Amino acid sequence: xxxxxxxxxxxxxxxxxxxxxxxxxxxxxxxxxxxxxxxxxxxxxxxxxxxxxxx
Numbered sequence: 001x002x003x004x005x006x007x008x009x010x011x012x013x014x015x016x017x018x019x020x021x022x023x024x025x026x027x028x029x030x031x032x033x034x035x036x037x038x039x040x041x042x043x044x045x046x047x048x049x050x051x052x053x054x055x
Contacts (some may be wrong), residue, residue, distance in 0.1 A: 008054075019045030 020031045021042040028034040034041055 016045035016048040017043075019043075019048065 018031045020034065021044065022028065022034060023040040026039065029040065031041065031043065043051065
């Protein structure tokens with residue numbers, strides 16, 4: 001496990017929460033704007049953040 005610690009330190013400084021897939025085909029500048037309109041999205045960045053920060 002020791003060899004993964006430097007990678008974890010680097011990745012914990014990166015915020016993946018704004019990564020998403022838009023299911024409607026429209027284009028939005030950010031996840032916040034897509035949510036404001038009520039667009040259906042898959043927020044995979046939240047899953048990545050949870051995985052990285054739980055390690």
